[in-house]
Amino acid sequence: xxxxxxxxxxxxxxxxxxNVGKSTLLNQILGQKIAITANKPQTTRNRILGIxxxxxxxxxxxxxxxxxxxxxxxxxxxxxxxxSACRGVDAVLFLVEATDRxxxxxxxxxxxxxxxxxxxxxxxxxxxxxxxxxLLPLIQAYSERxxxxxxxxxxxxxxxxxxxxxxxxxxxxxxxxxxYPEDMVTDLPERFIVAEMIREQILHRIHQEVPYGVAVxxxxxxxxxxxxxxxxxAVIFVGRDAHKRILxxxxxxxxxxxxxxxxxxxxxxLGTRVFLELFIKVKKNWMDSDRMLSEFGYE
Ligand SMILES: Nc1nc2c(ncn2[C@@H]2O[C@H](COP(=O)(O)OP(=O)(O)O)[C@@H](O)[C@H]2O)c(=O)[nH]1
Ligand SMILES: [Mg+2]
Numbered sequence: 001x002x003x004x005x006x007x008x009x010x011x012x013x014x015x016x017x018x019n020v021g022k023s024t025l026l027n028q029i030l031g032q033k034i035a036i037t038a039n040k041p042q043t044t045r046n047r048i049l050g051i052x053x054x055x056x057x058x059x060x061x062x063x064x065x066x067x068x069x070x071x072x073x074x075x076x077x078x079x080x081x082x083x084s085a086c087r088g089v090d091a092v093l094f095l096v097e098a099t100d101r102x103x104x105x106x107x108x109x110x111x112x113x114x115x116x117x118x119x120x121x122x123x124x125x126x127x128x129x130x131x132x133x134x135l136l137p138l139i140q141a142y143s144e145r146x147x148x149x150x151x152x153x154x155x156x157x158x159x160x161x162x163x164x165x166x167x168x169x170x171x172x173x174x175x176x177x178x179x180y181p182e183d184m185v186t187d188l189p190e191r192f193i194v195a196e197m198i199r200e201q202i203l204h205r206i207h208q209e210v211p212y213g214v215a216v217x218x219x220x221x222x223x224x225x226x227x228x229x230x231x232x233x234a235v236i237f238v239g240r241d242a243h244k245r246i247l248x249x250x251x252x253x254x255x256x257x258x259x260x261x262x263x264x265x266x267x268x269x270l271g272t273r274v275f276l277e278l279f280i281k282v283k284k285n286w287m288d289s290d291r292m293l294s295e296f297g298y299e
Pocket of ligand 1: 016017018019020021022023024025036037038039040041042043044066125126127128129154155156157158
């Protein structure tokens with residue numbers, strides 16, 4: 001790629017309360033799904049790097065877990081991931097929902113942001129869910145609450161306003177090198193994204209508290225040469241026996257569905273056929289064990 005002389009680059013973190021659409025926005029910016037999304041809080045557990053490269057700039061977006069008042073070790077880890085993603089970056093995209101009133105859980109985040117001197121871009125997401133005449137008063141109210149660099153209405157799910165977000169944040173980046181190869185979209189290993197796609201199916205299909213106590217690990221990932229096939233074995237860890245029974249389902253029906261749906265997503269992501277085997281193991285209360293948290297990559 002021919003790049004411009006004034007090439008810009010830098011980090012932009014995407015923060016906000018759980019469920020406002022941060023991961024959906026990242027996927028839409030990249031035009032590719034690397035972050036899982038669900039209509040549930042605490043879907044994203046780690047910081048996720050998405051790389052957006054054009055001939056003018058390379059923007060390194062950091063998707064983060066939602067910021068909320070956390071209890072429990074796993075939740076505290078997640079919030080810490082989000083807050084630390086605001087240090088050493090060049091700008092912050094702060095997401096709220098158009099359907100929310102100003103304040104509430106966002107005040108806490110704004111008070112934290114006020115202590116930094118970073119440019120903060122407010123994205124009012126999910127504008128597809130509100131009448132257009134509700135938008136101006138909302139923008140007005142937010143602009144009185146905080147000195148944002150810009151206020152951008154958007155709908156991450158449909159793509160509305162998303163190009164504008166990228167071009168506005170690019171303007172505030174310093175000139176700098178291309179840190180990653182131009183065709184690279186993330187630094188996450190394929191194994192991690194595969195495990196996340198399995199967890200996403202669990203979030204979509206199983207309710208109550210079960211998904212919050214699930215961790216997924218890919219144990220084997222083998223390309224079968226000459227066959228255009230990847231064989232994957234993954235383990236779903238749960239904290240309780242009862243959760244295992246729910247995941248297995250009647251006569252194994254739930255685990256079968258989870259396997260089929262995950263395989264479909266993983267095949268689309270990897271661009272090959274996939275042979276997927278899922279196993280379920282109980283690790284009692286792993287979410288409160290430092291050792292297990294770090295084994296699952298939450299440290
Ligand atoms: N209607 C609507 N739903 C959205 C939009 N953006 C995200 N969502 C939905 O909101 C839910 C949470 O999205 P997600 O990206 O996982 O939120 P996160 O927790 O902030 O990362 C999912 O069900 C998304 O499909 C949007 O612009 N409009
Ligand atoms: Mg998310």
